[in-house]
Amino acid sequence: MAPGTTTMTNGINGDTILKVEHLSMKFGGLMAINDLSLEARRGEITALIGPNGAGKTTVFNCITGFYKPTMGMLTLQRRDGKEYLLERLRDFEIPKLAGVARTFQNIRLFSGLTVLENLLVAQHNALMKASGYTILGLLGLPAYRRAVDASIEKAKYWLDKADLTDRADDPAGDLPYGAQRRLEIARAMCTNPELLCLDEPAAGLNPRESAALNTLLHQIRDEGVSILLIEHDMSVVMEISDHVVVLEYGQKISDGSPDHVKNDPRVIAAYLGVEDDEVEEVIAEELDGGQR
């Protein structure tokens, strides 16, 4: 059995893809995440929002294996029912075995490779297997050729979705910013993920690019891939997400549908910066029905 695999069901029901339980992450004396629990449901877009420094990216780095959490359990359930404990997997095994792909806040493309090559590198594991770990591929067996053709077809499919077909043979570093964002998402999708983690995908996009991004994310969700995203742009969050989790100082302060979260007085307080003792007042006002 691969490390991190469990066969017993850990209280996860079929429609939950990721369950984070009692996650804590400490950097020296700083508690970046403090006892955080959340769930992401299959086939939904879950947004993780919160003020700067709330620990959103740290949560992402724990889920995708770039940090080892100090405490807590991260369970991912794949479609076939297999469960993986993400905190026990090595970073490269999380995309490979558990099917979790991610993008980065500051875009990390292979800028010297062409757009097409970027998408082919993402299919590394499938192609390695097809090439018999290079040895059979060096002989040029037909099975490997078919796998290569299939990988190019897949790359074309995502190039088309991300509206990058015209730039396929250009170096990735040569693309404009918005196209680089879309390429990073397309590249992540080429790893065949079940959960796609996007770290601020709309940052720095103009309204038109932002709208195109929303369409792309909806298409991805309609293919059955669940999405977890960090976002600052509230228009994006409110428009596309099915479920919103709000963090502040490493703790969850609200969890629910976009409408619920939008009207949660603690969220408003966190975003507008109300003093702690005023929070009670805000809540009291809310109870009086004094909504804006």
Add this chain to the structure above:
Amino acid sequence: MTASTETGHPNVLAKAVREGLFAGVIAFFMFLLFVGIETYQDINNTLVWRTRWGLLAVFVAVAAVGRFLTVGFIKPHIDRRKLAKAKSGVLEISENKSFFHRHFLKIALIFLVLYPFLSLMIVGKQGSLKYVDNFGIQILIYVMLAWGLNIVVGLAGLLDLGYVAFYAVGAYSYALLSSYFGFSFWLLLPMSGILAALWGIILGFPVLRLRGDYLAIVTLAFGEIIRLVLINWTDVTKGTFGISGIAKASFFGIWSFDSGTTNNFVKAWGLSASSVYYKVFLFYVILALCMLTAYVTIRLRRMPIGRAWEALREDEIACRSLGINTVTTKLTAFATGAMFGGFAGAFFATRQGFVSPESFVFLESAVILAIVVLGGMGSLTGIAIAAVVMVGGTEVLREMAFLKVVFGPDFTPELYRMLLFGLAMIIVMLFKPRGFVGSREPTAFLKERKAVSGSFTKEGHG
């Protein structure tokens, strides 16, 4: 604008005079101690010094006049040409390359295959010993080493300063196994490669967590450790004396090149005795090894593993986020690079007939790395050109006896090899900061294969 670009304009001339004088002053102080003063030993073996003001004056004058001419005449001339070109609106991108440019690789390959015969025809048997051995074989060994290192440095972006260690492993594998057990070259050639690859992995495991400068330092240390082991493990390696009398390679076991054997190549073909046949044979062996290296590199680049190497050079974190095991990817790069170093080492041992730790000093690693960097990291053609320039240049320097007429009878041109090296590096880096071939060929394309400009590729960071 026009005033400043006009030649002979007082402003430009004044500036040229000023900069010329300035360059002269700098040159004076720079060369004052190096050139102006000479130390030598007199009859009593004491160190005394004398001055060489005349030579110093020549150096200063060259610097000052050179700067004056550059600023006053050459630069305005270039600027005016550029301006004229920009005005006429002709871009320098031309789609039609010359015949030579398009078929460069084919022409080069045909030339290489015919090279021994051409030299035999032109300078005869005795004369072509030098051209086949000192130029042909020597350059091709470095081409192969540089192509091997290119996999590690150019593709995977791992800075390896101890590459010569794998060359040494290959050479000593052949030397020891052939002299202790009498195995033939053709059996030991693949074995040397495998042993070198094994050492590549052994080195790789502990150090691949390191990145950038730290990796460079540890690989440097590894190269030195191998050399020190070879020096001090005298029971096996005979230390600094080295191993001599290493067996020659045979013609695939059919003919031998050792004189006095029954199946001697020269006797079998009824030729007059000469060592040139063996050299020509070796030339084709190393040429075939080089072609093998190039073929494997080109094929691997188009395989998933080769793409993963290049992706690793571009961004290691992104690689891991895509499920690529960076440790095995780095190890395969190290092992593959080391294997070709091992092949080259075994060939070197059989060609020299003698190996000693002296051949595997750090300078060799530096030379091979310099060839890779000068050629343009990742480009096989560029690296081959760089090897011809650097190694061939050194050999050419040996031939320049006429320099003795200029610099005096005790001038030994090959001592200035490093000066040539440095000069070539500076010139190439000034005009071609990405090496001779700065662009990268994509490994896959949808519509058209467009070279990727060097400004997008990264050098790797560990």
